[in-house]
Amino acid sequence: MKRGLEGPEPEERPTPSGRRNKQGIRIDPEVEATHEPRRTVISALVEHEPGVLSDVSGLFSRRQFNIESLTVGPTEDDDRARITIVVEEPDPGIDQVEKQLRKLVPVISVRELEPDAMRRELALIKVDATDPAQVNAVAEMYDAETVDSSPETATIEVTGARPKIEAAVETFSQFGIREISRTGTTALARGTDRTAAAESTAQPADEANHGDNYQTADDD
């Protein structure tokens, strides 16, 4: 007995010539390129209530967003916390990150920061202190401070944008690094620009990022 339905076979059917890329964008000359991932900072202002951090971090793991760091801390308003997230995603992914974050009920506002935003992280670097003078000299180079020292170790606190921390770690490694603890990036928009005001949109940053003049601030 025959199994199935009547009709022209697949190969007898017309097929359109168009295609979409993996991101669901029609491939025509103008948009042919797939978006490459870029690293950016998303800032979210949230209700300071239990569970909100796990809501946010859960969202990132469940949706497989490529997250580099996530920091959270109180703000000028006791009822609100700020979450700063560094993500590395193609533009459609960054767009999704923002939209999905905005959907969480305790989230008040979300925006992608301008490339020139102030970004800082803190690192504690514990090194062997066989040569304390040398360690201090390097610390000075990075405006770092020795916050603990023992006959065998010195712990240095350094703050700055990621590249600076990276460079400091690199340089300190000559002494033999015992342990490192880093906070991840926290960030604020420059000048009078509000980082995550209730009404803010990601528009300006988006535009800036789509242009060719994409670069991080030089104080990094």
Next chain:
Amino acid sequence: MSERAAEISPADDEQDDDQITDSAAPDAVTEDGTASDAETATDPVTTGAESVVRALENAGVECAFGVQGGAIMPVYDALYDSDIRHVTMAHEQGAAHAADAYGIVSGEPGVCLATSGPGATNLVTGIADADMDSDPLLALTGQVPTEFVGNDAFQETDTTGVTTPITKDNSFASDSDRVGSDVSEAFALAGAGRPGPTLVDLPKDITKGETDQEPDDPKVPDTYQVQERADTEIVEAAAERIENAARPVMLLGGGVIKGEASEACREFAIEHEIPVITTMPGIGAFPEDHELSLEMAGMHGTGYANMAITHCDTLIGIGTRFDDRLTGGIETFAPDAELIHVDIDPAEISKNIHADYPLVGDAETVVEQLADAVDESPDATKWRAQCQQWKSDYSMAYDAPKDEPVQPEFVVEALDEATSDRAIVTTGVGQHQMWACQYWTYTEPRTWVSSHGLGTMGYGLPSAIGARIAADDDQEVVCIDGDGSFLMTLQGLSVAVREELDITVAVLNNEYIGMVRQWQDAFFDGRHSASDYGWMPEFDKLAEAFGAEGFRIDDYDDVAETIDAAIAYDGPSVIDVHIDPDANVYPMVPSGGDNGQFALAEDQL
């Protein structure tokens, strides 16, 4: 605190003398505590649990589904004095599905209750199901007393932790004075904007705790903002695109039904003569007997819908999230189409398929905006003729020779014929679900109740229970189930019998978990690993053991008569329909495949 409440209330009443008729409750209660006016009388709340129940009453909840247990007992105790109907289910999964279906049919959030630990975890499948389908649902779970939380106390589970990824929002109640308002807010959130499940975890000390706080009215939190109207400029641009379209198609998703936009979509499509496709959750948004209807697209959609969606140049997607079962491979999905995407959830725009015209807003409002903006209908006579041609090329006709085993399609059509246009269909998950999509002609929204995004076997019977309670008396409720799916939640029959629910369950019994067998035939060399269910019970006898009416169909001669008898039976009935065990579902687009390359038979896969 209750004493204080007693002291304060009369004083308040005096002050509010001129508002007595408006103000709730105490006024209507006479000194001996009996209600002087049974219609409006409500005692002041004295415990967190009473406040929870009051919140449900204020929200207009008429029915809740659940199972008792230690941690939720205070809430049940408060329910005892309430007019809210409580349907005790045989398993919490069923409570969640029943509430979910209640929400689909009524449009108001369905409510389910469970105790802590195993009660709450048994709800999880149903909550996840509601989440994937954006069904409005409120789950209330008992929790161990606050002081035990985190100590692995008896029946403790981190319920908010477990349900965070599958709820729109959840909360852990921490204050007896606030718990009622927490519930009001959760109810409002479940139904607002894009609907979805919300949950409030209720520690026993909080619900037992004294309070005189009446809950606030249901209101969503300020941080939850929904955009109603789409950007006018994009509406204008989209309208122009529609006017100039040569091959337009409307794709209606579940959001059309949830947003009450079916009527607006119908008018728009008919006025501008645009062919209409639905997604699976969108079934019922457009009458399938209308000439413009191409029915459902996607993995088991009709050939003509899949041809049309593949070849259109303008796709007007409304309230759909472009699930992979609909799109198949992204590369080949509507590759020539500019997409106009209407959705209330901005995150759905360009999530899977890039939207050329993103229209964020309420489906009904935005379709009306579009209707106002489109002045001229697209010139698409040739396209419509092409769609009609595909309808006849790839018709959903099947053979049903009398000397062969009963074909499932025939049974579905016979059930459709035996019932009214407004009859509600619920299903399990598998082949039977697909036949129920394909061979039943849906004409009304909220008559198709199924598990789409999560694909939950066992959804059929409990959802029929919820649907029955939400439905009008003259609407038949038919559950088209698979033998495997039915077996997962059939303890719900005891509920249907106890509650005297008029439901007809037709089990399309192939003694296989058929959809798996179909894939094994197609993609695993016919190796039927663990899909052969040759040990199925006799479902008609089983039904009778539960106190329901049992029927059995073995051949074509029985079909019409048995179905009529089962539908006519006033109470739960189960028809064990022995269908062709080898029947498979076509057309079929293999997962990730090209919708236009659907297979019509196994050798095309």
